[in-house]
Amino acid sequence: xxxxxxxxxxxxxxxxxxxxxxxxxAITVALAARLRDALAEGAERADVVVIRxxxxxxxxxxxxxxVSRLREQGPEALRPLFETFIGACELIAELPVPVVAAVEGxxxxxxxxxxxxxxVAVVREDAVLADxxxxxxxxxxxxxxxxxxxxxxxxxxxxxxxxxxxxxxxxAVEWGLAYRSAPADGFDAAVTDVVDRLLGKDRxxxxxxxxxxxxxxxxxxxxxxxxxxxxxxxxxxKAAAGIARFREGRS
Numbered sequence: 001x002x003x004x005x006x007x008x009x010x011x012x013x014x015x016x017x018x019x020x021x022x023x024x025x026a027i028t029v030a031l032a033a034r035l036r037d038a039l040a041e042g043a044e045r046a047d048v049v050v051i052r053x054x055x056x057x058x059x060x061x062x063x064x065x066x067v068s069r070l071r072e073q074g075p076e077a078l079r080p081l082f083e084t085f086i087g088a089c090e091l092i093a094e095l096p097v098p099v100v101a102a103v104e105g106x107x108x109x110x111x112x113x114x115x116x117x118x119x120v121a122v123v124r125e126d127a128v129l130a131d132x133x134x135x136x137x138x139x140x141x142x143x144x145x146x147x148x149x150x151x152x153x154x155x156x157x158x159x160x161x162x163x164x165x166x167x168x169x170x171x172a173v174e175w176g177l178a179y180r181s182a183p184a185d186g187f188d189a190a191v192t193d194v195v196d197r198l199l200g201k202d203r204x205x206x207x208x209x210x211x212x213x214x215x216x217x218x219x220x221x222x223x224x225x226x227x228x229x230x231x232x233x234x235x236x237x238k239a240a241a242g243i244a245r246f247r248e249g250r251s
Contacts, residue, residue, distance in 0.1 A: 012048065013047070039095065048097055052103075058111050060108050101121040102122055130167060208233055
């Protein structure tokens, strides 16, 4: 049986591939569980994690065959599918390394929700992204009802989810859903550029930045946490080296 998710680690980069190309990498319980494990392992072994889909598509969402099969056993039989996938998405925020999504082809429903969970998304301009649950009489089950309004605002989120519209990769950048888009012939180079630039940064600084940005709570508490993180980071040797490089550049 083919592994639903592949993990390779080379030159400080963990590459995770959703590996169900015959189903446009649709999400099953097995895929969600393996994704969660691959994310955890990748973060332990590398400085950057990259997620992409096999066969030219990112992820088409939940596997309808799996949903139908589990539904026949009763609603509770579906719980592991959603909770395992949500757990994998939530884990991304807790990892101390940047997680990059390389998005091409279809990124629908659960695939769209996975994009909302990563730290940096690079999308092909001709990619097709959507929360299309409502087109099939469904509702978001992978966190989209909560994350999307926080990213794009209530009006855009509700309009998009209720109507099930499709977005191009370029539109996803305009909406703030992705960091950068690129044409087909420059897509891999754009992903490599983002990864290489991340690898050139101080790992501890990136971990602290990510932790602060991801931190829930009111502004005041976040600002106090930022001060503490900054003081702790500046006490380290790498920060001292960075300050020295800055001073040399200014002089």
